[in-house]
Amino acid sequence: MSFENLAVVENEHWLEVTIQRPKALNALNGQTMVELAAVTRQLEEDQDLRGMILTGAGEKAFVAGADIGELTDLDAGQAARFSLQGQAVFTAIERASRPVIAGVNGFALGGGCELALACHLRVLARTARIGLPEVGLGVIPGYGGTQRLARIVGLGRALEILLTGDMITAEEAYRIGFANRVVEPENLLETCREIARAIDKRGPRAVSLALQAAVRGGAMPIEEGLAFEASLFGLAAATEDWKEGTAAFLGKRAPEFRGR
Numbered sequence: 500m501s502f503e504n505l506a507v508v509e510n511e512h513w514l515e516v517t518i519q520r521p522k523a524l525n526a527l528n529g530q531t532m533v534e535l536a537a538v539t540r541q542l543e544e545d546q547d548l549r550g551m552i553l554t555g556a557g558e559k560a561f562v563a564g565a566d567i568g569e570l571t572d573l574d575a576g577q578a579a580r581f582s583l584q585g586q587a588v589f590t591a592i593e594r595a596s597r598p599v600i601a602g603v604n605g606f607a608l609g610g611g612c613e614l615a616l617a618c619h620l621r622v623l624a625r626t627a628r629i630g631l632p633e634v635g636l637g638v639i640p641g642y643g644g645t646q647r648l649a650r651i652v653g654l655g656r657a658l659e660i661l662l663t664g665d666m667i668t669a670e671e672a673y674r675i676g677f678a679n680r681v682v683e684p685e686n687l688l689e690t691c692r693e694i695a696r697a698i699d700k701r702g703p704r705a706v707s708l709a710l711q712a713a714v715r716g717g718a719m720p721i722e723e724g725l726a727f728e729a730s731l732f733g734l735a736a737a738t739e740d741w742k743e744g745t746a747a748f749l750g751k752r753a754p755e756f757r758g759r
């Protein structure tokens with residue numbers, strides 16, 4: 500598959516995806532959203548893949564938002580439709596059956612912050628800045644930011660970011676629970692890969708089921724989420740990895756998971 504605005508390589512069974520529109524600080528135009536949807540489908544369809552790492556090209560920006568040039572002339576119907584279409588792309592990332600790690604290398608603003616929020620883990624370069632500056636443009640977040648930020652950092656902190664439109668530093672993002680880790684910029688990609696390797700040591704089917712239980716179950720009322728967890732626990736019990744992992748522990752040896 501070839502892309503205009505994404506560079507995609509496979510490394511150790513993980514897709515490494517770099518968003519590259521350097522002239523617009525990697526802002527998400529329509530074409531880039533189509534390509535993000537395609538690469539997310541690829542992650543779902545290729546059973547050899549273990550996950551995806553998403554980052555931005557260059558040192559300055561992860562993604563500086565939706566492409567503002569494409570927003571100016573939207574009427575109400577078009578704007579709502581664009582919002583729904585973009586939300587569907589980010590929801591597909593969030594609901595991916597294998598982990599997606601955002602390597603946030605610089606500005607993650609507006610739609611870029613919303614993209615990072617749709618990923619399962621966020622590793623930030625010390626120089627990164629995040630924010631939802633939309634209200635300063637007379638716009639509001641439309642790719643899930645009003646919903647996902649509060650679920651991750653709590654409503655009070657999310658509202659300050661949403662209503663002031665001010666950026667926060669990587670350290671502050673870590674303090675409030677937005678970032679899983681903050682690292683030196685030169686170590687960003689390698690840290691994402693280290694996390695990927697740590698995940699890869701575990702049972703692949705269990706990783707996938709645990710991810711789905713947490714993400715999909717987390718969007719349900721607690722009773723339904725618990726019932727969903729129990730049903731996935733049942734599915735896990737039917738895998739070879741379950742038998743192998745438990746037998747290896749009891750046999751005091753390292754497991755050899757096959758992802759079946």
Ligand code: CO8
Nearest residue numbers: 522523524526563564565566567581582609610632641642
């Ligand atoms: N869209 C289009 N172009 C952009 C964007 C963007 N979001 N961000 C930066 N650029 C362009 C600039 O216009 C500039 O282009 P040029 O060189 O041709 O003038 C180039 O990138 C470099 O940017 P700057 O010169 O501004 O670089 P600075 O270092 O001075 O500033 C900033 C960096 C602070 C990141 C600044 O560029 C900025 O504030 N960018 C806009 C950030 C923003 O407001 N993002 C939110 C956009 S709205 C949004 O994301 C809504 C999402 C939901 C949409 C749902 C429905 C579609």
